[in-house]
Amino acid sequence: MNKKNYINLAKKSANIQIKELKKINKVFNNSFVKAVDSILNCKGKVVLGGIGKSGLIARKISATFSSVGIPSFFCDPAQALHGDMGQIEKKDILIIFSYSGNTSELTNILKYANRFRIKIIGVASKPDSLLLKASDIKIVLPKVKESDVTGMVPTSSTSITMLLGDCLATTVMHKRKFSKEKFKVFHPGGNIGSSLLLAKDIMITGKKMPVIDFKKKLSDALRVMTQKKLGIVVVLQNKSIAGLFTDGDLRREMKYFSKNTFLKEIMTKKPIVINENMPASKTLAIMNEKMITSILVVSDNDFKKKHGLRLRGVIEIHSLLKHGLK
DSSP: OOTHHHHHHHHHHHHHHHHHHGGGGGGOSHHHHHHHHHHHTOSSOEEEEESTHHHHHHHHHHHHHHHTTOOEEEOOTTTGGGTGGGGOOTTSEEEEEOSSSOOGGGHHHHHHHHHTTOEEEEEESOTTSHHHHHOSEEEEOOOOOOOSSSSOSSSHHHHHHHHHHHHHHHHHHHHTTOOHHHHHHHOOSHHHHHHHOBHHHHOBOGGGSOEEETTSBHHHHHHHHHHHOSSEEEEEETTEEEEEEEHHHHHHHGGGOOTTSBHHHHSEESOOEEETTSBHHHHHHHHHHHTOSEEEEEOHHHHHHOSSOBEEEEEEHHHHHHTTOO
């Protein structure tokens, strides 16, 4: 076979799935609304279940719910017979995926949920299936054409099931006013977490900041610089930023002044500042561009005024690197 045909075959498969996924709009009905309301009003956990490929999808959707602050876990219906069903309580909601809806391994977990009045949201393609008959909320998936050469391997059917689960999750997120800031709380590590960090999340504050009054001398600044170990001192006048003096300034200019020189004579006036809500990644870009190792942070309101800037914090390059920013 000509290897160029690989691309044609892949495109054909993709196009079939893209066409079939448009059928998802048929699912957005009163049952979908009831499912979203049930999740929003759930006093317990959102428990996901499924067998085989549907089980893999259920695991993924459960992980999505957990990642946005909705308590959730996956329960394998086949293993539930051996004690796992004890994790499911009356205040929980059980969401079960099964494209056919007639998977025999679902029988016992459905009986358990019905017996203890645990609400079931069933997702299947057959309205008369075992799963949907046992469900309190019935979400009927449209029949779709599989995208493989036999038309039998679960491809389009798994994709549309996954899409439905993601739509449930994203709709709930919207109604709960989920934000980037909240997302950051549940993703403190990894690329996503670091990309959401703001300047105020990593800045040095309070007594750790190397600050000094503008009336002080170089000898006083050296003492503060040594004590705080950031290689800078921020010069303040009436609690506002008057200037900045760095160890680089000291090395370059030491021969021109003495320890008795007043800081206001040698400091860098109008140092670079950023606002506290600037993304940390952008902060790093500015520091690289300006070739500086520390930067001063002020409030959003002060940043807009451009004068009378009050110091909120200091960001040092190693703090950014420590949080995985590059």
